[in-house]
Amino acid sequence: MSRQRYWGCPIPIIHCPDCGDLPVPEDQLPVLLPEDVELEGVGSPIKKMPAFYETSCPKCGGKAERETDTFDTFFESSWYYARFTGPDNETSMLDQRANYWLPVDQYIGGIEHAVLHLLYARFFHKLMRDAGLLNSDEPFTRLLTQGMVLKDGSKMSKSKGNTVDPQELINRYGADTVRLFTMFAAPPEQSLEWSDSGVEGAYRFLKRLWKAVQEHASKGAAPALDRDQLDAAQRALRRKVHETIQKVSDDVGRRYTFNTAIAANMELLNELARFQDDSDAGRAVLQEALESTVLMLAPIVPHIAHGLWQSLGHGEAVVDCRWPEFDPAALVQENAEIVVQVNGKLRGRVTVPAQADRDAIEAAALADENVQKFLVGGTLRKVIVVPGKLVNLVVQ
Ligand SMILES: [Zn+2]
Incomplete structure (x- = not known):
């Protein structure tokens, strides 16, 4: 483990010609490397410094020498x-x-x-x-x-000349974009292939997020959210927001898959862009959605998140805020899509309340226009219902 070099932990041993190798007495520890050294060539300078290596034997008091090798790092x-x-x-x-x-x-x-x-x-x-x-x-x-960062399929190295200087990208796009790209490109334990277009994509996403928040904020402070006064579309968006919080909390807190956490927020932003509702309730739902997105992305893109959080009307710094919690009540599925088969073949899909019983599901299936075409001239012998999923009508 010993090395013939200066940089390292000194080995606290004294060599005495009469007593042999002895440990440095405890009250003289730690042995410190001299700092007034001249480094030349590959040899360790302390081997040529009597002031460092000349000492006396802790046992007989005679002339002795310190070990000048150091431990491996x-x-x-x-x-x-x-x-x-x-x-x-x-x-x-x-x-x-x-x-x-x-x-x-x-x-x-x-x-x-x-x-x-x-x-x-x-x-x-x-x-x-x-x-x-x-x-x-x-x-x-x-x-x-x-994992490692690869460029054109191989490990970045100076000798291969395939390195990318993140500083140039930071100057051009900002540190948030470079962080977002790096986290999004691959799960952390896998190698990441560097891609300039990927960096562009990350930049575009942050611009879209910035625009969405500014557009919303330009309409003034959003009204308070009243969960009991929402229409179906508002409830559907809230469900998407809280499903995303639930998923991203698991991605970040347990799985460490930051790439899927980012992807879920990108998907959520797409939903928000489609949601055009300037009513009080609509704006309250959008406020909650944008706040949640900013909080979820803050650990990855802290600078833009700090600015967006203030744009959303908050005085405190986003770094001092808690991670968002999902609302289990918002996750309840209201409707279920049921596949309708006639004699085992797909003939239609019907939407029923998620809690619908067998009779209600059967009635909805029989009322479907396309399904009715396949019932004409036959006699309904049997109805098989798998709640929440499927109805099979057996006709002869
Ligand atoms: Zn001695």
């Missing part, structure tokens, strides 16, 4: 997450806060670190546990290994 990267629980602790590695915070709920890293780094981290964690520094057995509860 993973010596530090294997337990930093634990140290983060008490970064201001000057007297020991860890304290009781490690047991409050650890294990880490969600660990995110590149696939290239998935094997060795995690192996070392687990080793260090169990070592710290055995030394009584913390009481958990594993460092991480959940792991997400993120």
Whole structure:
């Protein structure tokens, strides 16, 4: 594990010609690297610095030398997450806060670190546990290994000359567009193929969202929403809004599929564009819909969301708002489409109240004009009803 280089954790060992290799006494820890070094070539400068390596033996007091090799960098990267629980602790590695915070709920890293780094981290964690520094057995509860960004099918690299500088895109489209594109292009654990047209698409979506909010806001403050005074179209839009909140909450909170969360909001915005209703109730429903969209997209496109939230009449910053909650009452399906078969063949579709019983479904099926054509001249022998789905009329 030792390296002949400067950058690294010093190995706290003293070599005495008479006593052998001895640990640096605890009251002299930590051994700090000198900062007044001149880096030249590949050799470690501390190997040529007597002021660093000349010391005395902790046992016999005679002339001795410090170890000038350093640990490999993973010596530090294997337990930093634990140290983060008490970064201001000057007297020991860890304290009781490690047991409050650890294990880490969600660990995110590149696939290239998935094997060795995690192996070392687990080793260090169990070592710290055995030394009584913390009481958990594993460092991480959940792991997400993120994919790579590809360009023209291969990993971006400077030597291949296929890198994309996000700064140029940020200058041109803004950071929100670049974030939205990156999150939308693929689920996080898969590789992402860079696409300039994809960036354009993300930009167009944000412009549409901006326009939808500004158009709505230009008509003045929306009236309060009265859930009991909505017509069928208003209830249908509210259902779509709350279905989207339910789905996106799961995508973001459990599945980490930010791409499908964004897609659901794009679909919702399409529905909102089709909803033309300037009545008080209509504007109240649209207000709730746009607020929900802005709140759901805020973690992904925080800057535009901040501005849109204010346009929607709110004084506080969107970053201080709670994630939207779906209203179970809004999700209740009012109508169901029933497939009507005659002798097993599809002959029509009828819409009935979702709670309709067998008799009501049968009556609706028999009343359908197209279905009636196939009943002429026959005798109805049997009616099979699958509530919410299907009616089969058996005729001879
Ligand atoms: Zn000695």
